[in-house]
Amino acid sequence: MATITVDGKEIEIGDNERLNVIQAADRAGVSIPFYCWHPGLSVVASCRMCLVETGTKNKETGEISMVPKLVPACQTPAKDGTVVVTNSPKVKANQNFVQEGILLDHPVDCPICDQAGECWLQDYYFEFGHQERRADIHPFTSKRRELGPHVSLFADRCVMCSRCVRFTREVSGEGELMVIDRGSHAEIDVFPGFPIDNKMSGNVNDICPVGALCSTDFLYEQRVWFLEAQNSVCTKCSTGCATQMHVNQNQLYRIQPRFNPNANDWWMCDAGRYENQFVTAPERLDGVVIRRNNAWEPLDWPHAIREVYNHVADVALNHGGSHLAVVLSPFLSCEEAYLLASYAVSILSDVTLVVGKIPVVGHDEKFKSGFTIRAEKCPNRRGVEEIVKHFGKQPLDWDGMLAKIATGEIKGAYVTGGYGDPWIDDAEAAKFEHLESLVVQDILPSPLARRAKLVLPGVTAFEKDGSYVNHAGLIQSASWGLRPHGGAHVDGQTFSDLLGRRGIYNAADVLKELAAKVPFFARCTDGVPPAGLNLVTGQEKHPLTTELGTVTHPTPTFRSEGSRMLEVETPTR
Amino acid sequence: MQPDDKSIKWVREPQLGIAGRMYLTPLFDGLATTAKHFFSTVKGDGFTRQFPEERPEFGNPLIYRGVHRLNKDDEGRVKCVACFLCATACPAHCIDIVGTEAPWKDREKYPQSFVIDELRCIFCGMCEEACPVDAIELTSLFDLTGASREEMIFDKEKLLSVYDMTVEAEPMKSKSMAEAAGQPAGKGH
CATH class of the missing domain: 3.40.50.740 (Rossmann fold)
Structure with a gap:
């Protein structure tokens, strides 16, 4: 067993768990904010939101030696003796500045943004943001652009976490998305004539932490806070992806994957997500x-x-x-x-x-x-x-x-x-x-x-x-x-x-x-x-509740619970 | 506790005099009030109004909560961006919006349909409070009547026509309120 110290609290993790500091801290009930890290994708450590102070504790002497600089928690493995400090003034100041930097060129068009209500920027703003905007920059605004049949891009809302780019390269493997231009001009885009039309393209809308990538099918259909989630299982093929259906007033608005390491990990295919017209087909047998x-x-x-x-x-x-x-x-x-x-x-x-x-x-x-x-x-x-x-x-x-x-x-x-x-x-x-x-x-x-x-x-x-x-x-x-x-x-x-x-x-x-x-x-x-x-092998993984729900959005209760990765509980009817 | 407990203090109602027993004092008290109002009305400075010929005056129409209107922008388009915040804030659930992509270049989203059930509305003004673009406002129209329930369900066109009807008398509140507060318009936030 490896012992990790998070904000003075010691927790033990298994020897072969290979957790990073974000995951280890989450087990200790401490939530470290992040945008670009995703448990199902490679680590780029580009958003800088998860920077924390780390150090090592000498087992024999009990002496702690800290690293002088802040390090990205997503990129730091949690080893035996790792010491993490997430609430020091230095860490807090960094979170504050990163949040401010991202919001500098964010249009803050929350009223018309489909992500509002499940937006990580919004959530983090209340926890880590400045109370007012110090710079008087008017961000550029761009109209919606379709990158593929199911994916809409609002380039000005993007925080350049590159999750979507990594998804198309590492999970779907088609690699349609890329970052074009540099610095403040950087933008997500596709090559002309090569839209993102792979059979898993809908997932990029889910993993986008902000409103940059929105599902074209769900666009402007409903505000997310009206939706009620129910755990479901996709019936489109025998993979049986764990899903969540989002319903309001007896109308099915969207389907999203639910993390299940035994079936679908964080993903699901577009057929399961979008081809459900038969549910409301007018010719349905009804008597x-x-x-x-x-x-x-x-x-x-x-x-x-x-x-x-x-x-x-x-x-x-x-x-x-x-x-x-x-x-x-x-x-x-x-x-x-x-x-x-x-x-x-x-x-x-x-x-x-x-x-x-x-x-x-x-x-x-x-x-x-x-x-x-x-x-x-x-x-x-x-x-x-x-x-x-x-x-x-x-x-x-x-x-x-x-x-x-x-x-x-x-x-x-x-x-x-x-x-x-x-x-x-x-x-x-x-x-x-x-x-x-x-x-x-x-x-x-x-x-x-x-x-x-x-x-x-x-x-x-x-x-x-x-x-x-x-x-x-x-x-x-x-x-x-x-x-x-x-x-x-x-x-x-x-x-x-x-x-x-x-x-x-x-x-x-x-x-x-x-x-x-x-x-x-x-x-x-x-x-x-x-x-x-x-039922066949008698063995399956049972993810901790803290590991669930990381794919789409932390629960609305995460602030009160102290962890952003808590399980998304099915609301009681 | 027993009735003869020492901590109980027994009291008696005061005895009425002869005038009280004949109810004369309260009778004359009441008559005096009636007479006071009668003469003050005859004198003409009373409270009675000849409604609807005489319209009541409001202290401040900016804060009166009457029939809703949907404001228009400079180009005459509906100002609403279909953010659903009014529908979210509405405690009576009387607002029903269908949002869609705007047909204009400079706007992203607009309401395809915007319906308020004025019969369900409790005129609390929460929609107006919630609106981030000052699109929905409550006017000082208070005598709202209709011959059927359907007539009282206001759609987008009707709400916009309320704007056309009232804009002369009541300019948009955000501007007026800012002026009243001595600030240039549009810097409220």
């Missing part, structure tokens, strides 16, 4: 419909539950359980898959359980930092597979089921969907045409839903609580942020009603039940921590 006399008739939910039983159980009881296929979509959460599988085997124990269609698009795309966008475009294949394996007598995959439908072995099906993109074409859906009964539960109309006898509306991952198992076996829990669309019910509620359970579906309780029943999920007995649990 139960049943086909009667070749026409669709609306149905209320209590009747719908009975009709599902009529449609599904008739096939099983007339022909035998194996002639009924219950398809568990890889977009269902583990809890929902468990409830649906339990329902299926409660009709007859040999009902055929099928893992829904796994959408695969292209190849895995690995970026320079190791961040991967997976070809498998669904969040929960592994979880559903394990549940199907546990409950099903003869588990099938989607193609296996299609073959059995073609031979006439399967006479009825209950298909769950939840896919955000079109997932089934007319030719494939036509294979279901001669089934005796077909119940489809989906979020969007599809060729399959048009052929169904009964269509139940489901919800997206933004509207339901649930846990998902990613490609590596990491289970993560997501909470709901939006109310179900129209007259749709949360899928778990529908399955719970089908099982004849009373009351409101509670994902946490169902997960406990699942953990007790299915050995694969045994580790989830006490719930799932924010960084997830790896």
